[in-house]
Amino acid sequence: MTSLNGWPAGADLPAVLVERTQNPAHGDYSVTLPLKLARTLRRPPMAIASELIAAMALAPSFGRTSVAAPGFINITLEPAWLQAQLGPIADAGPSWGRSELGRASPVQVEFVSSNPTGPMLFSHARGAVVGDVVARVLVAAGFSVQREYYVNDQGKQIRLFGESIRARMLNEPIPEGGYGGDYIAEIATQAVAAGVPPEINELASFGIRWVLKDIKQDLDRLGVQHDHWFYESTLYEGLHEEVLKRLEALGRIVKEEGATWFKSDTDKNDVLIRRDGYPTYFASDIFYHVDKLQRRNFDRVVDVWGADHQGQIGRLKEAIGVLGIEPSRLVVLLVQLVSVKRGQETVRMSRRAGVGISLTEMLDEVGPDALRYFFLLRSADAQMEFDVELARRQSGENPVYYAQYAHARLANVLKLGAKADGEAALDRLSSEWELALMRVMLRWPDVVREAAEAMEPHRLAFFTDELAAAIHRFYKNCRVVTEDATLTAARLLLSRAARVTIANALGLMGVQAPDRM
């Protein structure tokens, strides 16, 4: 690099990016540095490229470099190098694709956190899947991850919840704005059976336990587990006063109209403690994030929220910033709304629309694998339409089966070839389908790393789809178990490596990888 002619002293060198080519005809990787340097150097990019290529000194067994107009350096991996990766991939098994990128940095992912005043709705499921897979990907990238569920177990809504149960118990009318679902009657019945007195607090906590058990069942079926259930009420065992005092000392507290307000640098203050004495969700959110980011001191906290909470991000970040917490340590992933398509009818699932399809019902109808895979086929920040009929179809039209079938085919081949012995002639894995499959497989560690960095779990699903396509093409065109012992052994090794890769990909998404279908 130092030999680059004409590079001005002290000028910053652009980052050397090695990128994936989009067109296989251009090789596997490309470097666009020559194009970026051309302006500063005031020399033709092609000449710079030639000069750089000479300095790169790539091991000939790894790949070939070439220069392409208007100034790309392309790198094409050698088949021998690709073939040599198969053994290590197959042997790595579940650890293939994992990395130490995160250096065990403690990160918390908080997700689902739906209120314990009722069962989970389908509209909660997308956040559950996105949060779970973000957590899985972060683990795979070497972060030390805690998954937390925040339980809103106190406040005005909980009181209403307790009152609603009591009303049901005593056959009184449901209070204004109270809860009226069938599950309230069920809770009331069970409370009577358990001898719980008709006292609001006791009924509310009984009801919360009942609902949380119900939520956990749904989450279990979805394949989602939390490490820690954090109760909002614990914020009010002293932390709330401490934080309010600190805000007061910082001159951020205003009392007006009987309420306590947070004094913002924006033109709009927000209520912390309402006139009726109940803290707002904003207040609890501040206490909660102080607990997470200062008390418990996670390096980073990821909150998975529905898009309808978008308006709260700014003020929460301002408040924690005032309290001395670097706001970028809090990452809020907004999950956009889902609409449900049944036949010709489309129903939007927004909180305010109050449309409630229960998660239990959807799990019964389409099953966890299709549910998860469908959510992961969309980026979280795009609104999506969930086609129930497509998701429940047990055929190739359903993308989840396409991927699972690829895994099952490999599993079957490996079973048939289990007894085969012979020296694997790796150099015979030279057809376009075999080489293409290897190239796709080798992207897996990059996919995991990129998904973790961007916190974009949908990248896994798109990769899986491509990998499954490469597997199906290989399977179609290259018979694995034959009389030819050395070729059979080589293809079995390729199959093992491919199976490891697709199993890991499905595994990170929490989708089953069946051996038979």
Added chain:
RNA sequence: GCCCCCUUAGCUCAGUGGACUAGAGCGGGUGCCUUCUAAGCACUAGGUCGCAGGUUCGAAUCCUGCAGGGGGCGCCA
């Protein structure tokens, strides 16, 4: 009025600075089961990348403006 997300093939969506022919799935059309599972493969039709400017050697991708859809802007949760 202000803030956030979206606008790419008939439908649902990837791609968010790079390369000739902008991709996938579904849906449409045509082939392929005497060979390890056809829940598969191959071929084909289908696109002014919302519109208009700008930056750049290069823009679906970045900037500005406009239009359309959704969400939010509460002492609701």
